[in-house]
Amino acid sequence: MAIASYESGHKADRIRRANRQKAERGDWHGGPRFGYGLNGALVPREAAIVREMANRCLAGQSLRSIAQWLNDESGAVPTHAAQGTLGVWHATTVKSILTSARISGQRAYEPGSHNGDSPTGRKILGPGNWPAIITPDETARLRVIIGSPDRRASASSIRLLSSIATCGLCGAGLMSGCNRGAALAQKRRRYLCKKEAGRPDRGGLSIVAEPLEDLISEAIILRLAHTRMPKAQGGTGQSELSAALERVAETRARLEDLSSDYVRGLLTRSEFSSARMAAQGEIVKSEAVIARQSRSTVFSGIPIGSESGMRAAWDRWNIPQRRAILAAIVDTLIVLPRRDSGPIFRPDRVELRFKV
Ligand SMILES: [Zn+2]
Numbered sequence: 172m173a174i175a176s177y178e179s180g181h182k183a184d185r186i187r188r189a190n191r192q193k194a195e196r197g198d199w200h201g202g203p204r205f206g207y208g209l210n211g212a213l214v215p216r217e218a219a220i221v222r223e224m225a226n227r228c229l230a231g232q233s234l235r236s237i238a239q240w241l242n243d244e245s246g247a248v249p250t251h252a253a254q255g256t257l258g259v260w261h262a263t264t265v266k267s268i269l270t271s272a273r274i275s276g277q278r279a280y281e282p283g284s285h286n287g288d289s290p291t292g293r294k295i296l297g298p299g300n301w302p303a304i305i306t307p308d309e310t311a312r313l314r315v316i317i318g319s320p321d322r323r324a325s326a327s328s329i330r331l332l333s334s335i336a337t338c339g340l341c342g343a344g345l346m347s348g349c350n351r352g353a354a355l356a357q358k359r360r361r362y363l364c365k366k367e368a369g370r371p372d373r374g375g376l377s378i379v380a381e382p383l384e385d386l387i388s389e390a391i392i393l394r395l396a397h398t399r400m401p402k403a404q405g406g407t408g409q410s411e412l413s414a415a416l417e418r419v420a421e422t423r424a425r426l427e428d429l430s431s432d433y434v435r436g437l438l439t440r441s442e443f444s445s446a447r448m449a450a451q452g453e454i455v456k457s458e459a460v461i462a463r464q465s466r467s468t469v470f471s472g473i474p475i476g477s478e479s480g481m482r483a484a485w486d487r488w489n490i491p492q493r494r495a496i497l498a499a500i501v502d503t504l505i506v507l508p509r510r511d512s513g514p515i516f517r518p519d520r521v522e523l524r525f526k527v
Pocket of ligand 1: 343364376
């Protein structure tokens with residue numbers, strides 16, 4: 172008996188060591204996962220869905236509303252029985268995909284935590300050798316958003332412009348709040364630059380919330396009412412997105428081949444650098460397509476080009492839906508300071524720039 176248990180303990184150790192070594196080499200671990208097939212090969216259709224899930228989460232949509240979108244509209248099925256989903260998307264499925272390191276092409280390893288369900292995801296060791304769907308920076312942001320303890324409490328009370336509007340003095344994202352010390356009449360909700368420990372430049376600027384929200388809503392409605400979007404017909408957008416994701420993955424692989432050829436002396440320095448420049452140009456081009464397509468998927472089902480349609484839709488939408496639109500078309504929204512540092516709203520305190 173003692174020997175048997177020693178044996179199995181020994182074996183478990185060996186497996187753990189082997190897994191750790193695999194992770195350190197950057198090898199794909201386990202079977203296919205949503206977005207990826209065997210050995211981490213990209214499944215472009217699923218990868219496009221992962222990309223959109225990330226967009227929606229970064230734009231402030233809740234895990235539950237993303238799961239609802241997946242079930243109702245995406246046509247995608249969580250394929251891998253190991254996740255215990257029975258063909259239905261749940262908030263927890265969405266969470267485990269979005270906090271995973273693998274979707275940004277990174278390897279994670281944390282012995283004893285195999286569900287990937289901890290709020291901040293498993294520890295990241297470094298780059299893996301499979302294609303990324305989102306950037307490592309986006310994974311870091313998703314983990315912060317999803318892991319933030321006040322997210323659940325404030326999910327329903329998140330305001331239209333929280334962290335989208337930025338401070339004209341220090342560049343920080345403005346948060347919604349009230350001025351507690353003020354007289355009752357002054358207690359209007361406002362957006363403010365929060366004080367931050369160790370950042371003396373932060374804090375102070377504020378602006379009354381409602382007129383700012385009205386101004387921005389009006390600007391968005393008019394912008395979209397007078398925009399002509401190239402109509403993506405029945406899923407061409409999705410396939411263009413898939414193709415672009417595939418191209419980025421292929422070009423990244425080609426870049427790696429190029430550097431190993433160069434290291435082995437198969438390419439001269441100038442051959443290497445011109446081939447590398449061409450490949451990098453290709454990646455930039457494809458990434459622009461991905462950004463544009465991701466943006467246009469946000470607009471599917473939106474009455475672009477019709478002012479009355481836009482007004483009705485804007486009224487109907489909830490805050491996360493409106494924020495998804497804002498995130499897609501607003502480049503910068505800066506609130507400038509007032510000389511007396513008061514919260515009074517004036518249109519000339521607001522600088523709004525759209526993405527082209
Ligand atoms: Zn500030």
